[in-house]
Amino acid sequence: MFKHFATQEEDAGPGWAGWTVDQGWSRFTAEEHETWDILHARQTALLDGLIVERFFDGLAGLGLGDGGIPELGRLNARLLRLTGWRCVAVAGLVPDEAFFAMLAESVFPVGNFIRTRAQLDYLEEPDCFHDIYGHVPMLADRAVADAMQKFGETGVAAIAAGHGDKVARLYWHTIEFGLVREKGAVRILGAGLASSFGEARKSLEDEAIERRRFTPEGAVATAYRHDAMQPLYLVADDMDAVVAALTRPLP
Template identity: 80%
Template sequence: MFKTFHHAEADPQLPGWQAYVVDQGWSRFSAEDHETWDILYARQTKLLTGRIVRRFKEGLGQVGLGEGGIPELGRLNAKLHPLTGWRCVAVAGLVPDEAFFAMLAARVFPIGNFIRTRAELDYLEEPDCFHDLFGHVPMLADQAVADAMQRFGETGVEAIAVGEGDKVARLYWHTIEFGLVREDGAVRILGAGLASSFGEALKSLDDPTIERRRFSPEAAAATPYRHDAMQPLYLVADGMDAVVAALEGPLP
């Protein structure tokens, strides 16, 4: 049985998305927590060689996630913010869609203030700080992706206000979380959910039973997804430019 997602609680004294921001509590991470990060980082970087899009590899080197142990967000932001104007903040769990997209619109990315257990190395249903940092932050170091993500956050806020939140959530899921991209004649990983998962990164590219369909914004916005298991299908974009255009464009 899959566990229930832990949702962050808002501080009623703070406005908007800021109500979900908490202290990272970096000093409370144990030696085992930091070792878990190092195991995950070493394993994923080795696994993703030849499997991940170029922009991820370039960003990974720029933000310094492999310097040893769980990154402290202040030091991380000192590297990320000068590159693209983005910064990371800590949250205690999943935040509501309205707050999440408002964060993206403000060039802010939420990072869970916890890390998985050793029993969850291969697959984790609820995103932890490894998923959030390793999976997402390298792409935010790329200017085109960073700008598109801000615009997509604005689109998400507008879509939720008119009752189209499901569409924007599906488009996000099938690109930024679990998207695949054709690059240099091969299908490569884009999505953070794949980049940060040992089991699903392999499955998404190598499993012959998995369905892979061509990506379009319309298909993504209309295709349901599973949040409680590995995905039964993936959408494959023709290139990173197609993904950036979809995130910057109007909601289908």
């Protein structure tokens, strides 16, 4: 539901390891690296003043603007030093069970492809720009990284208990498309907004969009759209509220 699919293979490693693939960084074309640079430059300019400060701290610390699609080995060397997380390449959406098992082991799945020039403004399926640019800067923050690892454990247990819908909704309304108050303003938190040129500003400024105060109870009861821009966003009181929601048992 969240990340990427691949043909599962037998693997002696963790239960999710069969869903990983080689990033194939050397096969990316010059045009694909240029696409990353275009996306990175314009999204970084757009998000100035619109996104939580921790995002830009992580962006700078990980060197995601060094030029071209990041090679995961080099990216992981920086991320591991900061918070103990690492990224693995996958080829498409993986099952929720595997996704949350990855999070529980401080592993984040990253698509091994990037969108085309015709898809710059919006892409339904998450690519490496969404996964790396949208998600990974927040994983460079210790409090968020620790909360995400704990939430992975919660997700594994919730799915086993038949509550996968609850954990999916809480993830969606925080990590993917959440908004949060910071220094008196509503700012972007979610990676789906951080990586979307078409939806980032719209999420904050479009008066036709409904914005409700975030609570964990409200989040797990609120459906979402995965195939279109969101008609509703939940706004957390602050980052502490988000971290607390990800580290506590599901409502």
